[in-house]
Amino acid sequence: MVTHLHFDHYAGVSVEKGGAWEPTFPNAVHLIPLRDWNMPDVADARAKGDRDVTTTLGVIEKAGLVRLVEGRVGITRGVYVEPFPGESPGHQILTVASGQKRCYCIGDLYHTVEEAVEPGLVATWTDRDTLVASKVRFASRASRERALVLSGHMDPGRVSVIAGTPRWKAV
Numbered sequence: 001m002v003t004h005l006h007f008d009h010y011a012g013v014s015v016e017k018g019g020a021w022e023p024t025f026p027n028a029v030h031l032i033p034l035r036d037w038n039m040p041d042v043a044d045a046r047a048k049g050d051r052d053v054t055t056t057l058g059v060i061e062k063a064g065l066v067r068l069v070e071g072r073v074g075i076t077r078g079v080y081v082e083p084f085p086g087e088s089p090g091h092q093i094l095t096v097a098s099g100q101k102r103c104y105c106i107g108d109l110y111h112t113v114e115e116a117v118e119p120g121l122v123a124t125w126t127d128r129d130t131l132v133a134s135k136v137r138f139a140s141r142a143s144r145e146r147a148l149v150l151s152g153h154m155d156p157g158r159v160s161v162i163a164g165t166p167r168w169k170a171v
């Protein structure tokens with residue numbers, strides 16, 4: 001699954017071999033958020049044949065490996081993707097559940113510890129209100145579940161909400 005269509009989160013879907021681009025995971029169906037696929041900059045880049053897109057998303061699209069998703073989508077028992085938008089319109093996270101244990105791959109819901117502990121602190125390119133709501137919703141759930149949290153740009157950790165304030169503990 002691809003959390004969102006920012007280049008640093010999808011560049012790895014293809015690999016160059018002898019001058020040609022191939023899917024990195026040729027047997028994988030790639031779950032990509034529909035809302036990100038339709039973002040103006042992504043749609044524009046695809047329409048114009050932008051090299052960064054044709055050599056990555058274009059490769060898996062041509063190979064029939066793209067599945068555009070919206071909402072919560074199950075992958076297998078205990079494994080599913082779910083929207084937590086704001087970083088991008090379709091930003092989604094992955095849940096891996098085993099018994100009572102939970103692990104979340106949250107993409108860019110948090111880039112830094114500061115963003116984890118201060119829900120109002122968000123990057124300039126985000127949809128602020130949507131992202132703040134996603135962060136608050138996520139922190140309360142992950143705290144209750146004592147979940148392991150894996151961000152795209154941080155060391156693993158756990159978030160716990162104490163008296164309404166999120167705290168972060170590296171694992």
Ligand SMILES: [Zn+2]
Binds near residue numbers: 006008009152153
């Ligand atoms: Zn990122």
